[in-house]
Amino acid sequence: MRLFKSHSCSHPKWVLCADLIASSAGKGPWMSRMLRVWVMDFSESEKNLPTAKYGKSNTSMLEDEDLAQELHLHLQGVGKYVAAKHVAQFVNSPEVRSRLRLKKGITERTARRWMNRMRFRWRKEPKGMYSDGHERSDVVDYRQNIFLPQWEELAKHTRHYDNDGSLDERLFVIGPDGKATVIWRHDESTFYANDRRKVRWVHEDEEATPKAKGEGCSAMYAQFVSPDYGWLHGKDRDAGTPRKTAAVVFKAGKNHDGYFQNEDIIKQVTVAMDILDEDFPNENHVFAYDNAKTHTARAPDALTAKKMPVKENSKFGYFQEKDLDGNYTGEKKRMRNGKFPDGTPQSLYSNDGKFKGMRKIIQERREKGADLPDPGKLKAQCTGFKCAPGATRCCCRRILFNEPDFVNQESRLEEHCKKRGYQVIFFPKYHCELNFIEQCWGYAKRIYREFPESTKEADLEANMVRAIESVPLELMKKFARRADRFMDAYRKGLSGRQAAWAAKKYRGHRVVPDTILKEFDEAHATDIGR
Ligand SMILES: [Zn+2]
Missing domain, CATH: 1.10.286 (GTP Cyclohydrolase I; Chain A, domain 1)
Known part of the structure; x- marks a missing residue:
């Protein structure tokens, strides 16, 4: 290409x-x-590469995930250039109006205001057009070249289900180790005690945090789901022994006053692995997460050339270790070893404990056979670290940046799970249609709204858990099929707009036909230049 x-x-x-x-x-x-x-x-x-920073990727556009999803799909189906009138059209349809309890429709002006608030996903372009992060080149590159091949490899040994929820035997092949693979999709969702019938548009700057007391209580629920078992719980024990669960309920102002952080993610996945080790030992398990900073953060001692000094330095890379609760353990740590071309470890520190500096690190690699330029003749970094496009040997920092051990530095979550034999995979950004847990939240919230309204925190939590537990497994299997269909459409070369169209047309199917692009062209032959 x-x-x-x-x-x-x-x-x-x-x-x-x-x-x-x-x-x-x-x-x-x-x-x-x-x-x-x-x-x-x-x-x-x-x-159209964006110049402005995107908002928090875990910020929800609407409290109502279902509606947000439908609107996204609607806009995705409209194509690359979406105008305010498309939002108005969607909201003013009789079905959506009744769900939002709107007496009259919204104007284009209101729609425009809403769209401005959706900037975390729909970017404003000249002439009042909006476009979708789906087709950002780095996102497409990740989706097509990393995520989809990874998923396809894993899906070879996962179970697929028919429309009626039964196992599709033809597509099920046990792995070479005699085990099937189960992919657990992770996500978080916030439930509100008050105002829960009101849909609220969230500004890009707003954190997806539980609201503080006084603003009406709320709780965040974080969990994993698979089409094979549903939510991730341990198996039922004897009467009197509570069932283990990977679910975490997170309330504002209680144990934390912040929000779900990397430490919480690590703690949760540790519980998940304990349950899977104990109750599901005969399968290989994979955790699939959103591509959010909270999930992709690296360990504190991770290899990074970002701030490395070029010369010897006695302080660089040292830090006090903290445990998962944020308390200092009293241990002094420093950046981990790198790797020489032959795979042997390279300490970044001399025997006296001083950081060697980028020049010496590169020089040592050259002496071990690495094909790198003489660092003595190179600058620490190009001005502002804005190297010429494609340059890999222009400055010390760029060289280390491109060294295999630096490139392959995994996230803390991946390292943590790998140690126990569990794989982690990250969904591409802006592609919530690929994680079917979103549809589970949508279903649970519809149930939740049927419960009598209460301002009591205990009721909120009980109702939330009841609603979440009420999502039927058969429905989860259907949701998973729908996500499969989107993946198949992307794999067959469709763009976000085309995938939304194809997923709708082939509702109920797991794959779309190989002729799908031709079909799309034929169906849209009349509206070219729209
Ligand atoms: Zn450079």
Whole structure:
């Protein structure tokens, strides 16, 4: 594709060009078609690279996940350029109006105001158009080249379910170790005691935290779900012994006054692994998380070239270790070892405890056979660390940045789980349609709203848990199929807009047909240039 892209600008007959490159890669017209779709998406989104920072990725647009999801899908189906009128159209449909309890519809002006508040996901472009993070080139790259291949590999040994909820035997292959794989999708959701029938649009700057007391109490629920077992609980014990659960209820102002942090994520997954070790030892388990900073944070001693001094330094990299509750353990730690080209460890510190500095670290690697330029002739970093595009050997920091041990530094969560034989995978950003737990929250909240309203915290928690536990397993299997369908659509080269269209058209199916792009083109042949 890179080859295609570099040629496409200068080549007027780019269809022919795509055919040529596809056939040179041993692929037919199908590949050519995909190349064209990808490059159109890429070049569009690259032009539109965001300049402003996105909001918190765990901020919910609406309290009502269901509605938020439907609106997102509606807008995703409209295409890359969405205007306020599309939001108004959606909200003013009789069904949505009755759900929102709106007596009259909203104006375009109101819709515009709402959309401005949705900036964490829908970015304002010139001329009042909005576009979706789905097609941001880095997000597409991660989705197509990292996430989907990873998922496909895992899905070879997971169970798939028919429309009626029964196991699809044809698609189920036990892994080489004799075990099936179970993928546990993780997420958090907030439930409110008051005003829970009111839909509220959340500003991008607002944290997704439980509200403080006085503003009406709320609780956050964090849990894992799989289509095989539903929510992650231990198996039932003898009467009197409470069932173990990986669920965490999080309340404002109680044990924490902040929100769910990396430490809480680590604690929760530890409980999850304990339960799985004990009650589900005959399967391989994978945890799938949102691509949020809370989840992808690295360990405090992780390898990073970000702030490394170029020369010897007696203080760099040292820190006081804290336990998961944030208390100092009294132990002094420093940045972990790197790796020489032959795989042996490289300490970043001399025997006297001083940090070696980037130049010496690079020099030692050269002496062990690494093909790196002489660091004595290089700057610490290019001005502002804004190296020329594609440059890898321009300055000391860039060199270390691109060294395999630095590149492959995993998140703390991945390292923590790997030690016990569990894999972690991260969903691409902005793709909540791929994590079916979102639909479980939506269903649970509809049930929750049927319970009598109460301002008591105890009621809130009890109702929340009851509502969440009421999501039927058959429905979860259906939700999982829908997420599978989206993944299949992306795998077949569809963009966010096309995937939303295809998932709707092939409702109930796990995969979309191979001819899906052709079908999309035919269905949209009349509205080109819309
Ligand atoms: Zn540089």
